[in-house]
Amino acid sequence: xxxxxxxxxxxxxxxxSSNQICAASTKCGLSNASNNSVSRRSSISxxxxxxxxxxxxxxxxxLLCNDALLALVSPCGxxxxxxxxxxxxxxxxxxxxxxxxxxxxxxxxxxxALCDQDERRRRGDWNDALGNFDVVRTASGHVDLSGLAVYxxxxxxxxxSNVDAxxxxxxxxxxxxxxxxxxxAGKHVLCEKPMALNPAGCNRMIAAARRSGQTLMxxxxxxxxxxxxxxxxxxxxxxxxxxxxxxxxxxxxAPTYSLGxxxxxxxxxxxxxxxxxxxxxxxxxxxxxxxxQVYARGMVGPSGGIDHVLATHSYLDGRYVLLxxxxxxxxxxxxxxxxxxxxxxxxxxxxxxxxxxxxxYSGNADPERFACQGDALLTELDYFIEVVTSGQxxxxxxxxxxxxxxxxxxLERRSIExxxxxxxxxxxxxxxxxxxxxxxx
Numbered sequence: 141x142x143x144x145x146x147x148x149x150x151x152x153x154x155x156x157s158s159n160q161i162c163a164a165s166t167k168c169g170l171s172n173a174s175n176n177s178v179s180r181r182s183s184i185s186x187x188x189x190x191x192x193x194x195x196x197x198x199x200x201x202x203l204l205c206n207d208a209l210l211a212l213v214s215p216c217g218x219x220x221x222x223x224x225x226x227x228x229x230x231x232x233x234x235x236x237x238x239x240x241x242x243x244x245x246x247x248x249x250x251x252x253a254l255c256d257q258d259e260r261r262r263r264g265d266w267n268d269a270l271g272n273f274d275v276v277r278t279a280s281g282h283v284d285l286s287g288l289a290v291y292x293x294x295x296x297x298x299x300x301s302n303v304d305a306x307x308x309x310x311x312x313x314x315x316x317x318x319x320x321x322x323x324x325a326g327k328h329v330l331c332e333k334p335m336a337l338n339p340a341g342c343n344r345m346i347a348a349a350r351r352s353g354q355t356l357m358x359x360x361x362x363x364x365x366x367x368x369x370x371x372x373x374x375x376x377x378x379x380x381x382x383x384x385x386x387x388x389x390x391x392x393x394a395p396t397y398s399l400g401x402x403x404x405x406x407x408x409x410x411x412x413x414x415x416x417x418x419x420x421x422x423x424x425x426x427x428x429x430x431x432x433q434v435y436a437r438g439m440v441g442p443s444g445g446i447d448h449v450l451a452t453h454s455y456l457d458g459r460y461v462l463l464x465x466x467x468x469x470x471x472x473x474x475x476x477x478x479x480x481x482x483x484x485x486x487x488x489x490x491x492x493x494x495x496x497x498x499x500x501y502s503g504n505a506d507p508e509r510f511a512c513q514g515d516a517l518l519t520e521l522d523y524f525i526e527v528v529t530s531g532q533x534x535x536x537x538x539x540x541x542x543x544x545x546x547x548x549x550x551l552e553r554r555s556i557e558x559x560x561x562x563x564x565x566x567x568x569x570x571x572x573x574x575x576x577x578x579x580x581x
Contacts, residue, residue, distance in 0.1 A: 225525050228253035228303035228327075230294045230318055232261040233399055234270035235332050235359075236309035242518045243307075248525050252302050255291040258399055262290045270397045294318045298325050305355075305528060308332060311398075312415065313408040316341030319356065323348040328355040330524045334418045335542045337410050339550060342543035343578040349539060350575065357524050357534040358542035362423040364519040366512035367490040370498045371481060372427060374510070379500060380483030383428070383459060387480045388420035390465040393473040394442045404443045411445025413438065414549050417465030421552070422545035423479075424453060424461045430544065430569045432456045435561040436552040441468045451552045540575045547572060547579055554581070 227243055229236050232254060243251050256262055267281035291297045294314075298306060298321055306322040308315055308331040316336040319329045323345070335358045336342045349356035362368045375383060392412075395403045402408040409415045425431070431453035441447020448466030478491035486502035490512075499507040520537075527534045551562045571577050 224248055224250040225328075225528055226250050226252045226302055226304045227307050228255070228289075228297045228300060228305070229307045229309060230255050230297055231309035231311075232256040232258070232266070233309065234397065236307070237266060237270065238517055239307055239309065239521065242515070242521055246521070246525075248529070249521070251288065253289040253291065253297050253300050254285065255294055255297040257292060259292075262292065268397070294321070298322050298327060303327060305330060305524075311402045311408045312337050312410055313402075316344050319345050320348040323352045323354050323356060326352060326354060328528050330357050330359055330521075332359050333361070333422070333542070333545075334358075334410065334414050334549070335539070335546050337414070339543065339547050339579045339581060342539070342546050346539045346543065346575055347578075355524075355528050355534060356539050357527065357537050358539065359517075359520055360419070360422045360426075360537055360542055360545065361516045361520055362419050363426060363537055364523065365516040366514040367496070367498050368423060368479065370510050370512050371479060371488050371490065374488060374498070374500065375427065375481060375483070379486060380481065380488055380502075381485030383481060383483045385459060385482050386424065386427070386461045388424060388461065388463050388478070390416055390420055390477045391469055391473070392416065392467040392475040393469050393471045394447075394467050406443040406445025409443060409445075410549075411443040411447050412441065412465060412467045413446040413449045413553060414546070416467055417449050417451075417463065417552075418545050418549050419477075420463045420465055420479075421451075421548050422542065424463060425544055425548060426541065427481075428453075428455065428459060428461065430564060430572070431461070431548075433561050433563050434548060434551045434555055436555040438552070438556040439468070441466065446553055446556060449552055449556065451555075453548070538575075540573055543579055544572055547581065550581060 224246075225248060227249055229240055229243075229251060232240075233256075236254075236256070240251055240254075243249050254262070262285075264283040264285045265281065266283045289297075289300055289302065291300075294306075294308075294310070297303060298318075305328040306318070308318050308322070308329060310318060310332075312334055315331055315334075319331045322329050329345075329349070331345070336345060345356060374380065398404070403415060433454040434451065435454070436449055436451035438446040438449040448468045449464070451463045453461040453463065474493070476491065476493045479489070481488040486500055488498060488500055489507075490498045496512050498510040498512055500510065501507045523536060524534065526532075551564070555562050568580075572579050
């Protein structure tokens with residue numbers, strides 16, 4: 141029966157009903173075909189399609205009346221295949237492949253389309269070493285992408301009607317144009333951090349999401365990182381009392397693995413102050429709110445932009461946050477990140493190079509240890525999928541909040557360039573929190 145149903149599914153993909161037919165066929169026990177089977181229509185001859193047109197319409201009518209199809213179209217405005225959110229991934233570098241690895245067999249999602257300008261990547265030649273995250277590699281050096289729609293440009297992927305959500309993992313320079321186009325085309329968007337190269341780009345993305353009514357979320361992964369999540373839980377539970385200060389660090393050698401070396405071109409990446417340091421800027425204001433003053437020192441590095449920064453975010457109540465980030469350290473410097481939060485009753489600390497446990501120092505002989513396990517990127521994807529499929533807003537990563545991370549990074553750059561502290565008024569804070577208003581520095 142499987143051999144008979146595959147050509148039928150391929151034919152129906154021309155009518156726009158391929159998802160319904162595939163799902164119904166599987167539900168009724170006619171086929172084990174996956175959603176990938178719909179892309180194999182090119183192997184079906186025109187004569188076969190013509191002679192089976194009447195049969196196809198008849199079977200389609202029967203299947204569409206079957207109660208197995210009641211949940212095929214979500215009330216939240218996305219199409220599904222077997223109730224899975226269908227992703228198209230734009231960009232197959234480090235983060236694109238990292239997300240692909242987690243979505244490929246996700247119980248609530250399916251990857252149906254990919255795009256990249258590099259022909260080797262489109263062929264599935266993915267065995268090059270990339271970044272700090274695990275990426276898809278095989279013993280053969282090749283990933284089988286048969287059954288997926290593979291494009292050379294984001295425009296082609298966005299035009300694919302089988303795609304419900306676009307995952308933007310492209311150079312930062314392209315984030316706002318691709319995300320805005322996808323939202324305007326009726327797609328949901330999960331975009332890698334930083335949100336955009338500048339606040340104006342963030343404004344365009346937020347405006348496009350408001351006009352379209354689709355979900356926009358920025359993948360600020362520290363908000364889902366097990367150790368950072370635990371630290372926030374302990375602070376919110378009052379385990380260290382009133383917070384006095386925090387120190388966040390993120391240090392690396394220069395990233396030389398990106399296609400065309402775009403990370404080391406500040407015109408495309410924003411430099412380390414925006415691409416790397418923005419992680420800690422984001423988590424600091426996520427924990428403590430918008431500071432009242434920003435002061436920073438920094439240096440130009442290999443990207444031609446600010447590639448090392450040491451910043452202080454100050455609050456009128458006396459709290460402060462020290463943040464250091466950069467990719468200027470000489471090889472073979474190993475990437476590391478760390479966070480320390482000091483309060484009246486305890487000090488929380490975690491450093492990646494020291495293990496998985498969050499430590500709580502509170503005056504006892506030994507620190508209290510909190511074991512932390514989990515996959516931040518998978519948790520982030522789970523959250524986005526849940527938000528989209530339930531019709532909720534991504535409050536944990538609201539676009540106005542992640543726009544603020546870009547704004548604060550720009551204020552740090554202004555402080556570096558002028559040598560002066562940058563005050564932040566209550567009027568500016570109120571404007572930045574309003575999604576209907578364009579952010580102004």
